[in-house]
Amino acid sequence: MGNKMKTNRAAAKRFKLTGSGRVKRNKAYHGHLFTAKSPKRLRNLRRSSLLAPSDESRAKRMLGCG
Numbered sequence: 001m002g003n004k005m006k007t008n009r010a011a012a013k014r015f016k017l018t019g020s021g022r023v024k025r026n027k028a029y030h031g032h033l034f035t036a037k038s039p040k041r042l043r044n045l046r047r048s049s050l051l052a053p054s055d056e057s058r059a060k061r062m063l064g065c066g
Contacts, residue, residue, distance in 0.1 A: 008062035015051065015059050023051040023059045 016024045029037075030045040037045075051059055 005064060007064040011059060011062035015063060017060075017063065017065065018050075023056050023063075024048050025051050 014025060018024055026048050027045045030042070034042060
């Protein structure tokens, strides 16, 4: 009947919603092997970015808001 859908926990740990409804994500390649990466590259990897619009609807569905 009116069953709620469960939030995908893997997605919930990786994505956050912004105030305007976009999906925020962290950059990849910031886990290990830092000596091979330049300081500038590592600094830029610390910053978050927005999910591509083509992936947004899928992520929102996994987060249970859309």
